[in-house]
Amino acid sequence: MLEIVKDAPATGAGARLIIRPRAAVSALFFLNGLMMGSWAPKIPLFAEALHLSSVDLGIMLFIFGIGSLICMPVAGMQIARFGSSHVVQVAAFFYLPTIVGMTLVHSVWAGAIAIFLFGGIGGAMDVAMNANAVEVERSMRRSIMSSCHAFWSLGCLVGSACGGFLIALLGPLGHALIVAGAGWVLFFIIRPMIFADAPHPSERRERAKFPVSPLPWLIGIIALFSMIPEGSILDWGALYLRDELNAPTAFSGFAFAAFSLAMAAMRFAGDLVRDRLGAVRTLRICAVISCVGLVVAGQAPDVTVALIGFGIAGIGISNMVPIALSAGGNIPGLAPGIALSIVTTLGYSGILFAPSVIGFIAEYTSLATVYTGVSLLSLVVLALSGLARHADRVAGH
Template identity: 55%
Template sequence: MTDTPLDETRRPRRYMSPHRLGVSLLFLMNGFYMGSWAPKIPIFAEKLGLSEGELGLMILVFGVGSILAMPLTGIFNARYGSTKVGKAAALMFLPMLILITLSNTVWLAAIVIFLFGGLMASMDVSMNANTVAVEKVEHRAIMSSCHAFWSLGGLLGAAMGGFLIEMTGPLGHAIAATLVAGLFLAIGFPRLVEDTPSGEERQQKIRLPMTPLPWLIGVVALFSMIPEGAIMDWSALYLRNERGVDIALAGFGFAAFQLSMTTMRFAGDHVRDRLGGVKTMRICAVLSVTGLLLAGLAPTTPLIILGFAIAGLGISNMVPIAFSAAGNLPGMAPGIGLSVTTTLGYSGILVAPSLIGFLAEHTGFSPIFMGLSLLHVIVFLLAPLMRYADRDRVG
């Protein structure tokens, strides 16, 4: 296997097939729910009388639920297929915003938040595994655009959330968001590709992989997502406190990052189909290293914002390529490889930003962003592992 471009004669026509539409709508629904949750957080904290520290613990409960659910979902996917598991997780995930809104005690809210995080993660692992199944059926990359639909859903949910809460109240917003999400599922479910394992595959002993390959790809996902979480959580504070940028402009760094990342994800599948996973990952790593260094070193605000935008272009396709590679590992059920990769990857975006905040108190954010670029140097060196992302679409 090499990182050569795919044969031009084997590339199918570009269109939104039913299978691709089905799994894309799962990503859209999941992102929409996460975006809808964001504007509810202050109301949630106020209703329960949570301090900032207590709210932080509640968000940690969400993260713990997510991390615990991912390997379990990998086992269920290997047994029953990502379609059945993904549908079940999505249906259980659907009432979560209403249940969060109705929770009136701290302990009840903690249980619901734990389930919210776990079901979000379970749906995430399943829909990524289903995306791998669609890539195998259609012999083309779709993972990046699916992640773009997740980002788009998050933007839609966040944009609509504040308006609906003001117009209809927290419960009205939760009901409206649930109806919209239910519509996405109703359209998407019948179009999902079926990937039920064969009898022989179900009889295989399922356990955590003992070979280093899935763990190394998980490290790629982890190192790809840590800078993403850092920019998401700390870029505005960096611009405001260390660079003296006006509060009205401080959010432009993350906005530029998010816009470039979402846009590039819609183009990323075409790039990977032409160049292959290895070369695409190397280009992404070079772009992200350049962007992070520029964000940390640039003397002016426009250049810092440009740095975050360039980093977004690079980071955009790192995780989708790693997930495709993990789902295509030889001799391993897609759900198992993906559960390892998603668990390691999302732990980076859920846990690392708090450690980065602690370090920044002593060093400032400028050296933090420069230091994070070293993680993507390692991603560049591990890029040959991404040849597995193309395994079922070439030769």
């Protein structure tokens, strides 16, 4: 039986206290993932419309990352002032139409502004929805963060899988309008169910101060070192299979597919595992599994073994970031939004910027060496795993 807010019965109105906020925050993760997944098939069209070279497109994607990293801390400060419920609603409302803006641009400068807003508002929503998930975890006194991230992965899958079909059927603008319109419909359905968590006015100023404690930064390193392997597989896995393991082009995309499938499946199971074993032990197990999987992939003699390795890595990495985010949102004395903005910003910088560094290293060594070396980051996570004890405050709050 699920535990809920103190003194509320687990039936009738009490049961709705569990179902409605949890469903709402899961839907917010799905919406964010849906937008990101819908953007993937539009990238070639975006580049074609603005006549971008590969280098130009790389700069545009860099602007996307800069937008995220600038707006995430801003969102954290606003969450400390107004609560995650208010911020996530504003961010989601303005994020959904940005996919239309990305479709309508016809100049490089307009494209740069559009992609900055797309990355920035999406990043703000990311911080706010994670902060709201932390509050729902506290109210339920059980873990939900892993399953929330599983819904994000599901949204990415739906957006990317349907995007190409809708673009072919309705054109780029029709696709964007369908995605934004469907997103708004879902948003207005779940809006009344979003968990309200506005902080007490007397706490706002004290809790919103920029933290001097090393804890959020150290937990941010856990998120960073968990996301670098994810980014390396996303951006370089196909090249590794094709160029170093002689995989046919048709199979080259299977690296990230194997990783993503394993990661999404384990995220749906991750909350149960974490509640049974505790956050620290779960993170330690995940870190070891991630390390083993990356070594297997890096030392693989053929494609089959590499895919097995990437799948093992996906199982391990699946719950490392959700645990880090729960821990960051439950640091004593810090507003969840402020701490989460630090953890999220550090974590996502691993996906946004590390792949370019990996490409530079791979040019002088090999991707096999890179994946073997990246496994060492999981050992750093293992060394810092004791900090995940803050995630267990969910159960005892």
